[in-house]
Each structure stands twice: as C-alpha cells, then as structure tokens.
Amino acid sequence: MHAVEPRFEVEDDAAPLDMLMALFGARGWPCEANAEEICGEIQGSWAKYQLRGVWRGEDRVLQILCLPDVRIAPEKLAAAHELVALANEQMWLGHFDVWSNGGVLLYRNGTLLGNDGMLSLDQAQSLVEIAVEECDRFYPAFQFVLWGDKSPQDALKSAMVDAAGEA
Template sequence: MVFVCDEELETLQLSCMTNICFDDEAQNYIPTTLMSINANLWLGHFIFRKDDNGNGQLVFRHTMSLRSTSVQSGHDCLKSLIDTAIQECDRFYPLFNLVQTKDVSNPAKLNLALSDCHGIS
C-alpha cells in the first residue's frame, strides 16, 4: 500500500497493489473487466498499471478528504481507507484470477465472480 497526502487539497490517497500479474494475452481482457467493476463501485476504483518491464498490475485507488478532520477522526478515516481497499481487492480476487488464467469464455463464470456474496460459509 502507498499513501500520498496532498496538503493543498487536504486529501489522502491510498493505492493498494494486487499480487496478481497479467501476461500480454490476459491484459487484453483488463479494460472490459475494469469497466464492469468500476461501474458498480461507490468508493475508490481499480486501474491497470504497467511497469517498465511491461508487466501489468491492478491497483485499487481511493482518495479521501481530510478537511475538518481531527487526529482521532483522521485515525478512523485511515483505518476505513485501509479496510475498504482490502475488502474491494478481496471481493474481486476471483474475477482477477479468471482474467489472469484467461478463463473468461463462460459468461456465467464471469457473472458469478462479479456477484457479491452474503452470509457465512
């Protein structure tokens, strides 16, 4: 996780990198996948980033305003930011895994991976 604070805008941005790498073929499926995911996210968004070697990585980004934030509420905001990033990365891990393995030909699998699960297993 990387945090960037912008004092002028009074914001804090969190970037949480996933541990899944995508080869060139799998990267072809990323734009459509991210459009499907980001269209339904209320907090934050996923981006795709390539490093200097051409390896692709998904990153969850979320920016939060720190205006009128006390030290205690700032601590709570930071905890919330981290919790949200972990939750969203975990939530879409099955879908990212399908894209990584290029197992995207079955729409039912993709819809299931995009679905929110509720309850206790």
C-alpha cells in the same frame, strides 16, 4: 523508506500518514514511511496486499493504493480492462486501474481532507478496510479471467456468486 514509530495517541485526529502509521502499528502490520508515503503489507482473504498511503499536502488529498500482486500479461490486457470497467460500475468508493507500466492491477481511492488536513482513526480504518474488502471482493474475478480463461462477464458473475455464498 524506513520503519518509523507513531508520534501520538491514536485517539486524536492526526496528520494522515501519522494516523496510518499508528493504525498499522496497532494492527501489527509492518510498514515503512517517509514524509509523503507509507507502505505496508496486509493479509486479505485471498492474498497479501501491498497498501500505500500517499499524501499531497498542497492539495490535502490522501490517496490509498492497494495492490493485490496481480500482473497482467499483454495478451490478457483487453480482458482485464473490460473486467476493470465492469467491476468499477459496482463500486461506490475508489476504483480499479491497470498501470500501463508493468500491467499491475491496483485499487485506488483519493480522499480530500478538510482544511486542517487531519485524518481521524475512524477515517483511516474505513479507508484501509474498504481497500482490502474491494480487492478481496474482485480478486477471484481477476483470477478467473487471467488464469481460468473466463470472459470478464462470466468471471464477474462467478466471483459474485461465490462471494455471496461464503459463510
């Protein structure tokens, strides 16, 4: 991958990766891209997240992946999978997964674009904001399970109470 400059004004609908590049550029987020994927880093409330946009033109699907740099030790996999299932029950868009190769936690959201395969600035902003917000919302619960030895149910309850109390 290589750093690239956006090729259009961000007010227009554009090819999905071009729009994401423009959004990253406007926000000052470093990114690299090729014809099928953009990868950048975004600061969330709890950690820096790697954000990827993967475009499948033949299906007109843009997949957003947000990786909070959480690796799950083999002995914590069962609890992490249980927490993923509990967290996913509370989500409207996207879901969490644990990649079987390396035990990496990630948020994933696939968006089917219209026949023209174009993405608006509002859509791009929403997809990125939702990914980061969901990672921020559940990050403490994963830390409670992985490092605090809480049960998935207790970790989720604690994380949701703490998040509700933030000002």
